[in-house]
Amino acid sequence: QSALTQPxxxxxxxxxSITISCSGTTRDSHGYNYxxxxxQRPGKAPQLILYDVKSRPSGVSSRFSxxxxxxxxxxxxxxxxxxxxxxxxxxxxxxDNLFFGGGTKLIVL
Amino acid sequence: xxxxxxxxxxxxxxGESVRLSCAASxxxxxxxxxxxxxxxxxxxxxxxxxxxxxxxxxxYVGSLKGRFTISRDNANNSLFLEINGLRGEDTGVYYCARRxxxxxxxxVWGQGTTVIVS
Numbered sequence: 001q002s003a004l005t006q007p008x009x010x011x012x013x014x015x016x017s018i019t020i021s022c023s024g025t026t027r028d029s030h031g032y033n034y035x036x037x038x039x040q041r042p043g044k045a046p047q048l049i050l051y052d053v054k055s056r057p058s059g060v061s062s063r064f065s066x067x068x069x070x071x072x073x074x075x076x077x078x079x080x081x082x083x084x085x086x087x088x089x090x091x092x093x094x095x096d097n098l099f100f101g102g103g104t105k106l107i108v109l
Numbered sequence: 110x111x112x113x114x115x116x117x118x119x120x121x122x123x124g125e126s127v128r129l130s131c132a133a134s135x136x137x138x139x140x141x142x143x144x145x146x147x148x149x150x151x152x153x154x155x156x157x158x159x160x161x162x163x164x165x166x167x168x169y170v171g172s173l174k175g176r177f178t179i180s181r182d183n184a185n186n187s188l189f190l191e192i193n194g195l196r197g198e199d200t201g202v203y204y205c206a207r208r209x210x211x212x213x214x215x216x217v218w219g220q221g222t223t224v225i226v227s
Binding site: 034036038040045046047048050051052055057087089091093096097098099100101102103 | 144146153154155156159166168170171204206209212213214215216218219220221
């Protein structure tokens, strides 16, 4: 598996919903999909926002949701807010290796 | 407070070695798998390596095998990454990160330490 494919950038207006795709994810030998998503604001460390495709860590807004179909995972952000402007990375863990997507710059208009 | 603090970065010459450290606090370090991730200037995240909670299992990204060595000291709540034969393309911010117990996700990240190879 090589790096996952994400759109380089996306934009949306406050209140809208946007979806970031991540293609190239693979399942492990048991069919499990270890996809996680990270938000990174400028100059800051990444922050986990989703794991195991759609589970949210404590403290992460319910506006962030995830799904997966085939080899493509998706992150949806509903009710866009100015603070959501950041880079978003998907990651897929398989066979003791972790692969990141190239990142998507989300611009809130 | 759960925290990871990296150190050891700086300006290094090509061909030299560097040892990065990550000090953990606020959680039971010896329970968690730990990872190193780097980010070149203006680029995306690149996974480097992980080490199991006991230190018995390690894995590295294929392209970096041989020059990078991950290790840990559970008695002192510390994670390390040694990089040999530094190259310009190793320039970047190096993050240590904690893996969740059970599911896969890196839920705690340090602030990063910067390595500049020049």
